Amino acid sequence: xxxxxxxxxxxxxxxxxxxxxxxxxxxxxxPVKGTGVWRPLGMRLRRNILNIMRRLLxxxxxxxxxxxxxxxETLIRRESExxxxxxxxxxxxxxxxxxxxxxxxxxxxTSETAIMEMFRLWIHAHTDLPVKIYQVVSVFRCETKATAPxxxxxxxxxxxxxxxxxxxxxxxxxxxxxxxxxxxKFFDDLCIPYLISLRPExxxxxxxxxxxxxxxxxxxxxxxxxxxxxxxxxxxxxVFEVTYLTPEGKHEYVHTTSYGISERVVAAIISVHGxxxxxxxxxxxxxxxxxxxxxxxxxxxxxxxxxxxxxxKMKKKGYSVVLDDxxxxxPGEKYYYWELRGVPLRIEVGPRDLKEDTxxxxxxxxxxRTTIPKNEITVFIETEFENIKRRLKERAWKxxxxxxxxxxNISDATRLLDEKKGIVEVPWCGGKKCGLQIEExxxxxxxxYDIDPNLSDATGEKCVNCGGEAKYWTRVSKRY
Amino acid sequence: xxxxxxxxxxxxxxxxxxxxxxxxxxxxxxPVKGTGVWRPLGMRLRRNILNIMRRLLxxxxxxxxxxxxxxxETLIRRESExxxxxxxxxxxxxxxxxxxxxxxxxxxxTSETAIMEMFRLWIHAHTDLPVKIYQVVSVFRCETKATAPxxxxxxxxxxxxxxxxxxxxxxxxxxxxxxxxxxxKFFDDLCIPYLISLRPExxxxxxxxxxxxxxxxxxxxxxxxxxxxxxxxxxxxxVFEVTYLTPEGKHEYVHTTSYGISERVVAAIISVHGxxxxxxxxxxxxxxxxxxxxxxxxxxxxxxxxxxxxxxKMKKKGYSVVLDDxxxxxPGEKYYYWELRGVPLRIEVGPRDLKEDTxxxxxxxxxxRTTIPKNEITVFIETEFENIKRRLKERAWKxxxxxxxxxxNISDATRLLDEKKGIVEVPWCGGKKCGLQIEExxxxxxxxYDIDPNLSDATGEKCVNCGGEAKYWTRVSKRY
Numbered sequence: 001x002x003x004x005x006x007x008x009x010x011x012x013x014x015x016x017x018x019x020x021x022x023x024x025x026x027x028x029x030x031p032v033k034g035t036g037v038w039r040p041l042g043m044r045l046r047r048n049i050l051n052i053m054r055r056l057l058x059x060x061x062x063x064x065x066x067x068x069x070x071x072x073e074t075l076i077r078r079e080s081e082x083x084x085x086x087x088x089x090x091x092x093x094x095x096x097x098x099x100x101x102x103x104x105x106x107x108x109x110t111s112e113t114a115i116m117e118m119f120r121l122w123i124h125a126h127t128d129l130p131v132k133i134y135q136v137v138s139v140f141r142c143e144t145k146a147t148a149p150x151x152x153x154x155x156x157x158x159x160x161x162x163x164x165x166x167x168x169x170x171x172x173x174x175x176x177x178x179x180x181x182x183x184x185k186f187f188d189d190l191c192i193p194y195l196i197s198l199r200p201e202x203x204x205x206x207x208x209x210x211x212x213x214x215x216x217x218x219x220x221x222x223x224x225x226x227x228x229x230x231x232x233x234x235x236x237x238x239v240f241e242v243t244y245l246t247p248e249g250k251h252e253y254v255h256t257t258s259y260g261i262s263e264r265v266v267a268a269i270i271s272v273h274g275x276x277x278x279x280x281x282x283x284x285x286x287x288x289x290x291x292x293x294x295x296x297x298x299x300x301x302x303x304x305x306x307x308x309x310x311x312x313k314m315k316k317k318g319y320s321v322v323l324d325d326x327x328x329x330x331p332g333e334k335y336y337y338w339e340l341r342g343v344p345l346r347i348e349v350g351p352r353d354l355k356e357d358t359x360x361x362x363x364x365x366x367x368x369r370t371t372i373p374k375n376e377i378t379v380f381i382e383t384e385f386e387n388i389k390r391r392l393k394e395r396a397w398k399x400x401x402x403x404x405x406x407x408x409n410i411s412d413a414t415r416l417l418d419e420k421k422g423i424v425e426v427p428w429c430g431g432k433k434c435g436l437q438i439e440e441x442x443x444x445x446x447x448x449y450d451i452d453p454n455l456s457d458a459t460g461e462k463c464v465n466c467g468g469e470a471k472y473w474t475r476v477s478k479r480y
Numbered sequence: 481x482x483x484x485x486x487x488x489x490x491x492x493x494x495x496x497x498x499x500x501x502x503x504x505x506x507x508x509x510x511p512v513k514g515t516g517v518w519r520p521l522g523m524r525l526r527r528n529i530l531n532i533m534r535r536l537l538x539x540x541x542x543x544x545x546x547x548x549x550x551x552x553e554t555l556i557r558r559e560s561e562x563x564x565x566x567x568x569x570x571x572x573x574x575x576x577x578x579x580x581x582x583x584x585x586x587x588x589x590t591s592e593t594a595i596m597e598m599f600r601l602w603i604h605a606h607t608d609l610p611v612k613i614y615q616v617v618s619v620f621r622c623e624t625k626a627t628a629p630x631x632x633x634x635x636x637x638x639x640x641x642x643x644x645x646x647x648x649x650x651x652x653x654x655x656x657x658x659x660x661x662x663x664x665k666f667f668d669d670l671c672i673p674y675l676i677s678l679r680p681e682x683x684x685x686x687x688x689x690x691x692x693x694x695x696x697x698x699x700x701x702x703x704x705x706x707x708x709x710x711x712x713x714x715x716x717x718x719v720f721e722v723t724y725l726t727p728e729g730k731h732e733y734v735h736t737t738s739y740g741i742s743e744r745v746v747a748a749i750i751s752v753h754g755x756x757x758x759x760x761x762x763x764x765x766x767x768x769x770x771x772x773x774x775x776x777x778x779x780x781x782x783x784x785x786x787x788x789x790x791x792x793k794m795k796k797k798g799y800s801v802v803l804d805d806x807x808x809x810x811p812g813e814k815y816y817y818w819e820l821r822g823v824p825l826r827i828e829v830g831p832r833d834l835k836e837d838t839x840x841x842x843x844x845x846x847x848x849r850t851t852i853p854k855n856e857i858t859v860f861i862e863t864e865f866e867n868i869k870r871r872l873k874e875r876a877w878k879x880x881x882x883x884x885x886x887x888x889n890i891s892d893a894t895r896l897l898d899e900k901k902g903i904v905e906v907p908w909c910g911g912k913k914c915g916l917q918i919e920e921x922x923x924x925x926x927x928x929y930d931i932d933p934n935l936s937d938a939t940g941e942k943c944v945n946c947g948g949e950a951k952y953w954t955r956v957s958k959r960y
Contacts (some may be wrong), residue, residue, distance in 0.1 A: 027598065027601070027602075029598075029601060030547070030548055030594070030597070030598065031552055031555060031597065032548055032550050032551075032552055032585065035548035035550065036548070037545060037546070037547050037548070037598055038545055038546035038547075039545055040543035040544065040545060040613070043543070043544045043545055043546055044544075046546075047544070063520035063523070064520065064523045064524075064527070065517060065518055065519055065520060065523055066517070066518035066523055066526075066637055067510070067517050067518075068510055068512055068515035068516070068517070068635050068637070069549070069587075069618055069620075069635055069637075070512050070515065070635065071512075072511055072512060075511060087577065087578070088577040088578065089576075089577055090576075090577060091573045091575070091576050091585075092573065092574065092575040092576075093571045093572065093573050093574075093587065094572065094573075094574045094575060095571070095572040095574060095584075096569075096570075096571050096572075096622030097567065097568040097569055097570060097622050097624070098567070098568065104575075105512065105571075107549075107573065107587075114510070117510070117511065118507065118509075118510065118517055121507070121509060122507075127808075133520070138549055138618075140549075142576030142577050144577070155548050155549055155550065157546055157548070157549075328607075
């Protein structure tokens with residue numbers, strides 16, 4: 001059986017909404033615009049993904065914390081660039097019970113201001129540094145654009161934000177590099193392809209010195225920002241007066257960074273690996289890794305017993321396994337049901353398997369069917385999980401790379417972007433005016449250029465807008 | 481060294497605030513009244529406690545989900561008893577950006593209404609039942625009484641709420657019993673003593689048929705409600721029209737339950753086990769289980785090496801261990817530092833230990849010091865962790881039981897309660913009027929009577945208020 005990806009590619013938005021709801025991963029019918037409910041399977045995928053992130057962060061010295069959801073208006077207004085950007089999007093709590101609150105409270109759109117307020121209380125001397133903390137929380141943005149489940153939401157329910165404070169610019173910038181390494185490992189483990197770009201000045205995080213972002217490409221050719229890393233310099237520490245005493249007895253401002261990911265990672269993993277049958281997932285994060293389906297004609301007690309044995313063996317091995325012994329639906333309906341839900345391996349046991357002491361295994365990613373001796377199951381699964389992960393990664397990167405092109409010409413670039421080609425790199429002089437004109441002329445966005453000069457250097461090229469000397473190959477895309 | 485609990489008992493409120501902040505578990509200086517920040521150690525305690533709860537719930541068929549924080553006003557108003565009780569406490573979001581919202585959104589005070597709205601979409605036939613879900617979220621209550629960190633807060637940041645739907649009253653009430661079993665195991669594993677009481681009519685959850693609650697006693701003699709289980713009957717399903725098709729083709733309302741715990745569990749575990757040195761914790765949830773302290777005079781390289789060996793061995797065993805090799809503070813200061821933070825076992829290695837191949841171990845709960853051969857460490861720790869848990873449980877229950885008494889006389893009961901004696905059981909006819917008068921005359925609250933008739937039956941006694949025939953020994957306490 002050949003894997004079909006027609007709906008997936010030609011009608012992605014509908015495919016995506018269909019798949020996440022019919023698979024019972026996520027329900028966006030909840031009656032508040034731009035919010036949704038994580039159902040059990042989606043929640044387990046979310047948890048498996050967050051566990052990878054937690055391990056990466058804690059292995060590199062980050063401690064988990066939890067801050068309040070509400071930020072007083074006076075606090076969030078303190079950093080002027082910050083509030084300017086977020087002001088339009090803040091949900092305000094103005095009443096408690098039947099009373100008006102004396103001062104309004106913001107549902108946090110991000111936590112820098114709340115965290116800096118506490119950093120001031122926690123950080124005194126150089127021995128208190130560095131501080132590296134993270135939390136996984138809901139943040140809220142009153143999006144005025146059209147919302148999309150998991151992608152553009154008003155309650156970001158899976159915001160992992162890390163915040164760090166350091167003695168010097170050098171140390172903080174080293175932390176930015178470390179954060180990028182962490183995120184690379186994270187997305188690599190999820191088999192999600194990405195490019196890393198230094199965002200242009202006009203698109204950096206509100207209050208940052210600079211912002212570096214991870215983008216992937218969804219099947220419709222639009223890019224999705226799936227992670228950001230900000231160097232905040234002393235912009236926040238000056239306003240919040242977060243200083244430390246140096247060994248020489250001087251007071252210096254701390255340098256801070258912040259970096260975050262959200263449920264867009266879940267949207268991305270579902271999007272980049274899926275097909276017309278539904279969800280496809282790397283086995284390391286799949287909520288259910290193996291499903292066992294008895295193929296019964298007449299009395300199936302022996303087959304059921306064989307299935308139960310396999311089930312127990314899988315459970316003992318620590319796999320997340322389901323034995324689907326429902327008797328009111330056919331095996332075919334079960335295939336459909338579990339393919340939609342992205343279970344990496346399906347084990348079928350029928351009369352012939354019983355007789356020949358075999359099982360039939362179907363791989364979700366290729367839908368390929370193999371019969372193997374029953375006593376080889378464990379080794380087969382272990383190996384095949386690695387194979388599936390490798391194949392998904394290869395397929396995703398291959399597709400991704402086919403959607404990244406270079407162009408030296410605005411109308412050519414515009415055509416490629418209109419044809420949903422993903423990311424187009426064009427030579428750019430680096431000037432803001434040219435940047436904004438490129439965005440306007442291509443009716444797209446500048447993502448920025450790669451942080452690796454080997455990849456972004458455009459010496460010898462001419463700016464696609466002004467014709468002057470180009471500095472960078474900058475990336476342009478339609479984006480979410 | 482004798483364990484002191486003077487401050488703990490005579491000045492509990494100050495002791496508690498002191499201990500949670502100085503130990504760096506929780507910071508209530510965050511500038512929104514009734515909220516606070518979970519710092520790394522507190523967060524790890526919180527996580528360890530939640531992991532126990534998660535395991536208990538998932539082993540009994542509960543699936544984790546995550547609902548949005550916001551509930552539309554129309555939705556939360558639908559069940560009239562429910563809104564009547566919560567109306568005074570709801571935080572309302574009325575503005576998004578610079579615009580007024582067309583309809584107000586409540587920060588959920590609890591999630592029954594949001595969940596029923598989705599149950600209607602998810603539940604169709606008897607084969608869809610039972611549904612058993614839970615989530616761990618923030619809920620918000622604009623408390624007008626004085627707030628207290630972790631105990632009476634405006635953002636309950638650790639609300640574990642389970643919600644279930646069933647075909648019949650019998651099945652739902654069986655679930656109530658199962659939930660009580662789960663909570664018993666949970667509190668037993670945390671060594672927190674409790675009594676289980678059927679709350680009086682006038683104090684049940686808003687919208688419930690009945691409420692059963694777990695109460696513990698804090699060192700100041702006031703009770704703290706640490707868990708509740710509600711049978712909601714069809715009160716919510718009728719209003720939200722959640723029905724299922726029976727095998728006979730009839731539509732019936734589902735019977736629902738809900739049950740919850742909050743960060744009060746963390747407040748309780750810190751409160752019931754603590755002493756004048758600070759936090760004391762059962763080893764199974766302690767954020768740090770073992771601390772190793774080198775006792776160095778002059779060159780300590782050999783001692784440090786021995787400490788590092790022990791550290792590696794403990795880590796390999798899966799313990800949460802810290803080697804405190806700071807050179808700028810004395811061993812004595814380190815003792816104080818880690819005792820405050822509730823580390824169950826401290827291992828000291830000094831010159832004499834090095835010579836004699838021993839280590840010195842100090843138990844946090846008794847502050848008792850033992851010297852053992854170095855090669856016996858692992859077995860010692862494993863055994864002693866069990867011993868500490870047993871001792872903490874015994875001490876906590878002994879103290880708790882000494883604070884539960886019976887009285888047949890209002891003025892006697894009032895005196896006991898004024899003397900901070902905890903819970904007083906008095907015979908009660910079961911009438912609401914008498915109940916309210918008992919509350920007024922003792923200036924305390926009725927907690928209700930035990931769900932076990934063997935414990936609550938008061939046949940032959942006279943109601944402490946009206947002198948009529950008593951039915952139950954009902955519990956009275958000052959409470960948080």
